[in-house]
Amino acid sequence: MYLNQNGRIIKEEKAIISPNNRSFRYGDGCFETMKVIDNSILLADYHFERLFASLQLLQFDVPKYLTADYLQHQILEVAKKNYHNKLARVRLTVYRGNGGLYDPENHFPNYLIQTWDLNPANNLLNENGLVVDVFRDAIKVCDTYSHVKSNNYLCYVMAALWAKKHHLNDAILLNPYNRIADATIANIFIITNGIVKTPSVSEGCVSGVMRRYLLTKMRAENIPVEETKIAVEELLQASEIFLTNGIYGIRWVKQICNNNYTNTASSMLYKQFIKPILQHK
Template sequence: MQANQYLHHNGKIYKADKLLISPNNRSFRYGDGFFETMKMINGKIILADYHFERLFTSLELLQFEKPNYFSPNYLKTQIEELAKKNYHSKLARVRLMIFRGDGGLYDPENHFPNHLIQTWELNPSNNILNENGLVVNIFKDARKACDNYSHVKSNNYLSYAMAALWAKKKQLNDALLLNSYDRITDATIANIFIIKDGIVKTPALSEGCISGVMRRHLLKCLHEENIPVEEAKIEPEELLQASEVFLSNGVYGIRWIKSCGNSNYTNTLAALFHKKFVTTLS
């Protein structure tokens, strides 16, 4: 069965190759909107409450005006129906994009949350911790802002897109980004955690990283297990001196990093966290 045969747009199902966005669309012109990337296992959206809480927080922050029917249950139903139609319910990646419609920079036609849902089948290996550690490095050609919008999964993805192109050109598995203070923020599609001197650390949201749902889940689990964990400012030197480094996102859970530049890492705790906190979600 061919993946991604259909998509959902504003309450209707279309063939996946249907052209839906106008040249005057504000998301196309300005990146005016945001998105959620979710994982579905056996028809269930993993960490659904966290995803929809983040979505509706972003909706309000970006000044969208939602109709009464536009609720978590409405979106959940649309996602489930699309995944079923695409035969993706068993194991899938779901992308839900919210965007404003047509208009110039100062004169949008309205603030309705246009929504586009797509699904893709995932390989079962996605549920397993990566056997071979990732090889990454620090991308220095862009800096992420630290402001009221930097934690949003914005449709304006330029820094991450350029970092991903750079990583591919350098034959790396991923790239790490810096903020305007030259500190570590996150990776192109994931949050980052380091382990140094027995303490787990991840950049604070004030450092410009995306407010990841898996990041939130892992922080909660670590706190509940009384494992020392901090949301902190992480200098590149501290990253390079860490004993372990791993990435997290809502689709693959945890991926451990083998090396960054000339620094090499192990995966003892990353493997434990994956087994204890990620595999149990399914």
Template sequence: MEYFNYNGKTFKEQTAVLQASSRGLRFGDGLFETMKSIHGRLQFTDEHFARLWHGMQVLQFNIPRHFTPDSLQEEIVTLLLKNGHQQMARIRITVFRGDGGLYDAVNHTPNYVIQTWPLPEESGAWNSNGLVLGIYGDVKKSCDVLSNLKHNNFLPYVMAAMHAKNEKWNDAVLLNTSGRICDSTIANIFIIKDDLVSTPALAEGCIAGIMRKNMIQQLAKMNQPVIETELTVDDLLAADEVFLTNSIHHMRWVQAIGNKIYSHARAEKIYNAVFATNL
């Protein structure tokens, strides 16, 4: 039996805790954070909590003084221990507003759920078999104040993920409303062309990924600056190499998008330099 944390209290996984009037349920009024734990140590805690707190401020939550990154981290560690997920685990924190209609929220204090799942030991290792991706164009992401947040209205990614599953892709590439590259359903996208590494700028509507930020910082230290820019579908298909980054898998190379086949020698060198010894 596994457990979850709801507003600081622990419940068995099948316990019903939400009201039908929850704004999180009715409107997707909230956001979430996905973290990784290795041997009981949360990875990139400062960066994850900074992004979560920034998102709550953007969504105009009233954050009480007792609700702090330190208190939330303690609750996460306690839940990991209770669930026996001390080796390697994925943690999801879902924050949402309480009860009320569209114009009459009862209050703006964050409610939250913490969940944990075990991860296989090879999670984050270099993928010897490259990923197969496709481009999903039916639903496009807007570029606005919400675009960089992992908010709970995640329908573009949900639709793209279902399409990827139907097409037997490992992941799908989402486009923004201008038809340019945004991100994938679970990761940020980087391309290598000649000696240049590029990734969509945050203004292009992609999630402000923690591992994206770390990759940019690490490559800068290696005198390999990343160009944050606009990338078209043609840019993606003309690239020599493509790789994805996120907090769970760290970095994975892409073998194919449609009929385009990519190499991975430079991506593997980047992985070995950034992740093989740092994580």
């Protein structure tokens, strides 16, 4: 397997990360998880808009050459090298480099690009609904940086370990107000009284690319949708629940605790908004 480290395509075993690396030490940086279909990045504009907004917020000094077009070329180049250009998952990690907590050597955005082959089932709506539950041992904060897809992922890591231990497909994280934030690798939507609801970004969720895409499309089609506060009780009483991210698109949830859910609207949303962009590519 090959990866791209700061514009150089090298074998994985040749990659070197300094012990003084700030991402390794402090989680200093952010990342994008993208989907490549037929040598094209799905929702590329949304991904790069989010990335560069995050880099600005995190006070990186972005050189002029480091543009969306440049990074897109770098991504597709290594995907092709790995024979992953038909259907693949891509991780683009950006990190500040070396230095102590108060004395970074510079604010240059180093980057690392990795690719993995994807199963074609990732383009389909899940046949079997997910079984998830609420993880209460970690809190997703609500602050200026909580929407960033940060390299510091500890709360999600622990939630994922808990979910695996309890034979769950995913875990839902709460914010400091005991309301829904998001899941370990996805945003969460509920449907109640015919209204599609998702936690607002101010509630601590990551500002997901597929979340943004679906909100835009649903509003354009006059589907009732709200970005709002969602209590655990409202989640449990919903008629449908589904998760979204850039790799799976939509995955419907069949069970939380002892509550069961259907997938009528989730299936409709997949057919109307997700399936067309996969076919288009």
